[in-house]
Amino acid sequence: MNSAELTLPATDDAQERYFQELIDRDSRIEPRDWMPAEYRTSLIRQISQHGHSEIIGMQPEANWITRAPSLKRKAILMAKVQDEAGHGLYLYSAAQTLGISRDEMAEQLIAGKARYSSIFNYPALTWADMGAIGWLVDGAAICNQVPLCRASYGPYARAMVRICKEESFHQRQGFEILLELSQGTAAQKEMAQDAVNRWYWPSLMMFGPPDDESPNSAQSMAWKIKRFSNDDLRQRFVDMVVPQAEVLGLTLPDPELAWNEDRGHYDMGEIDWAEFHEVLAGRGPCNAQRMQRRRDAHEDGRWVREAAAAYAEKQAAASLKAAS
Ligand SMILES: [Fe+2]
Numbered sequence: 374m375n376s377a378e379l380t381l382p383a384t385d386d387a388q389e390r391y392f393q394e395l396i397d398r399d400s401r402i403e404p405r406d407w408m409p410a411e412y413r414t415s416l417i418r419q420i421s422q423h424g425h426s427e428i429i430g431m432q433p434e435a436n437w438i439t440r441a442p443s444l445k446r447k448a449i450l451m452a453k454v455q456d457e458a459g460h461g462l463y464l465y466s467a468a469q470t471l472g473i474s475r476d477e478m479a480e481q482l483i484a485g486k487a488r489y490s491s492i493f494n495y496p497a498l499t500w501a502d503m504g505a506i507g508w509l510v511d512g513a514a515i516c517n518q519v520p521l522c523r524a525s526y527g528p529y530a531r532a533m534v535r536i537c538k539e540e541s542f543h544q545r546q547g548f549e550i551l552l553e554l555s556q557g558t559a560a561q562k563e564m565a566q567d568a569v570n571r572w573y574w575p576s577l578m579m580f581g582p583p584d585d586e587s588p589n590s591a592q593s594m595a596w597k598i599k600r601f602s603n604d605d606l607r608q609r610f611v612d613m614v615v616p617q618a619e620v621l622g623l624t625l626p627d628p629e630l631a632w633n634e635d636r637g638h639y640d641m642g643e644i645d646w647a648e649f650h651e652v653l654a655g656r657g658p659c660n661a662q663r664m665q666r667r668r669d670a671h672e673d674g675r676w677v678r679e680a681a682a683a684y685a686e687k688q689a690a691a692s693l694k695a696a697s
């Protein structure tokens with residue numbers, strides 16, 4: 374069923390009912406459809422935060438491009454970081470369809486008013502971190518994002534389809550880096566294990582606070598933006614990575630991890646929520662550095678934006694002249 378098959382409403386009440394009907398039928402809301410103001414605001418917040426995460430997320434890995442151990446590794450890592458830039462751009466475009474401009478979003482990020490995923494406030498200390506980030510961070514992103522391919526807002530859902538395809542490549546390349554290291558020398562295996570030890574818990578925090586402390590989740594699920602709760606997604610992720618860790622020959626740093634026959638899932642230890650809130654509040658190991666780098670990049674790119682705007686203006690004037 375698509376929106377064209379429903380009768381178009383006239384009054385505000387009818388519009389609201391029509392919106393709800395589209396949601397109930399699992400149809401998509403498109404940019405020109407009427408939507409409640411809160412639905413719009415909540416999507417702008419979510420999509421722009423997601424876009425900011427992709428953009429800031431380029432930093433920990435870009436840091437290793439020049440130090441990648443071979444030309445092949447360098448090319449792969451560079452392609453991955455470029456993919457993340459592309460994800461940021463698709464998402465900013467999706468958010469723009471809701472009425473916010475790119476400049477506003479950039480401004481919010483630079484001013485520290487907008488959030489991005491806290492995971493990128495951790496440092497990438499060794500080459501093995503490129504493996505752990507790909508495997509765990511992109512892996513957690515996939516668990517979070519696959520259900521978003523069915524989000525009720527059309528432009529967001531469609532952007533996620535391509536993003537998810539690229540994220541699975543990212544996860545595989547991370548896994549492959551770790552596999553090679555874990556089958557290498559004792560020092561290489563130790564480096565891989567150390568990276569996994571440092572990235573495992575922060576990757577679990579990527580799913581957000583526990584369900585009973587996640588105030589926006591219920592509304593987001595009622596609007597079919599979010600399809601599964603934070604804890605459900607976290608569980609899925611843990612169930613996915615435990616057997617993968619076995620293949621890698623690495624351990625996960627949670628002594629309480631154990632298969633629970635009754636639940637059909639792995640039990641896990643308690644997350645350090647104090648650390649989660651500290652990083653979220655801006656006091657993680659790299660928050661200040663990531664923001665400074667983004668501000669500098671924005672400033673360094675000013676001449677490009679000005680040149681592009683001047684060129685576009687010139688082109689528009691020329692085509693206007695040609696038309697008259
Ligand atoms: Fe991405």
Ligand SMILES: [Fe+2]
Pocket residue numbers: 457511514539540543
């Ligand atoms: Fe990625």
